[in-house]
Amino acid sequence: MRNQVYPEYLAGNLTDTDLIDIAAYIDSFQGGAPAPGRLTVPSAANFGNQSVGTTGPTSSLTITKTGGSAVSVATVVSSNPAEFRLVSNSCSGTIASTCQLGVAFRPANAGARSGTITISSSGVGSPQPISLSGTGTATAPPSPSATVAVLEYFHAGFGHYFITAIEDEIAKLDAGTFAGWARTGRSFKVYPTAGAGTSGVCRFFSTAFAPKSSHFYTPSQIECASVNSNANWLFEAEVFHVVPVTQAGSCPGGMLPVYRLYNNGMSGAPNHRYTTDFGLREEMLAQGWIPEGFGANAVIMCAPL
Incomplete structure (x- = not known):
């Protein structure tokens, strides 16, 4: 049965x-098409x-x-x-x-x-x-004792801003070796080396809009890789370290938000400005600059006090 x-x-x-x-x-015996x-x-x-x-x-x-x-x-x-x-x-x-x-x-x-x-x-x-x-x-920020200052410069002929924490570069800018640049009197602090909870900031250089030149800074690994794939931008180095901002645009205690603003090509070439001054950020927005970053205030990174 x-x-x-x-x-x-x-x-x-x-x-x-x-x-x-x-x-x-069953299909192997019946010769039918194999089941999916x-x-x-x-x-x-x-x-x-x-x-x-x-x-x-x-x-x-x-x-x-x-x-x-x-x-x-x-x-x-x-x-x-x-x-x-x-x-x-x-x-x-x-x-x-x-x-x-x-x-x-x-x-x-x-x-x-x-x-x-x-x-x-x-x-x-x-x-x-x-x-x-x-x-x-959450990671506690590195010790604030080991910091260096990032200084801001302005080139009136280009209408461009530039920041650096490199001592030799600062000396040459102040000496006029790189003609046309002058200090704005603005600065913020960063970490010169990597530490727990920090991210390296990539620096790129472009002469695609010669005679004007431009630099670009980002702490984002994804953005760094994206810009590095653009033939118009040359990767120079990780020039300093900061604490990364959250997706919501907030920084840990003991940190200042750094705002990044883009000139939208108004000078005939791209340029970005970086500042911890919210009032200055508002002034630049009123002039037509575009905020870039995370959260409602577009924070790009966090700097020690």
Whole structure:
């Protein structure tokens, strides 16, 4: 007597992956087209604790194709790329067996952080989400005793501002070696070397609008990489260190917000001004300059008092 298999038993006791494997097995005897495959993805990934504004080690998430035919991946998208950045992806195109996603956690604020990576494919059950989580931890700012001053200069002929904390450069500017530049009397403090909770500030130089030249500063690793890929800008160095601002535009206690303003090309060439003076920021905005940074007041970095 033949054993009878009840459909309701199969539906209640087999997973989708089991059913796909059974369908593929049956098709192998019937000569039919292979059943569609499926991607097995982690349901969640936790990145633990990470200091705000710093990037943790890259975690590898393994994606496995199970059952049926090969699966074609259309997109892999992070809902929060600023904090959960997709740094590597071998899951593009057709997946016959396994592939990996590399994700790095860089919390913008303290507390619980979250995001989702969504994989869209030709496989059964697409799109498939992976829940991401981690905790941003506040880091005490470095000792304020080890600071240097960033001095601001202005070139009346160019209509450009320039800042530097490099002693040799300051000496040459004051001596007139670099003609046309004069101190504005404004300054703010920074850290000359890296410390716990600090970010290096990239400096770029451009002569694309000669005879005028321009410098650009950013503490953002993402922005630094983006500008570095622009042939019009030359990366010079990480010239000093600051404490990173949060996504909300706030600075830790004992820190001053630094505002970055862009001249919108009004001088015929790009130029940025950096200041801790909110009143000066308002004056520049009234002149048509554009704020760049985080939060309602567009703060770009945090400087020690």
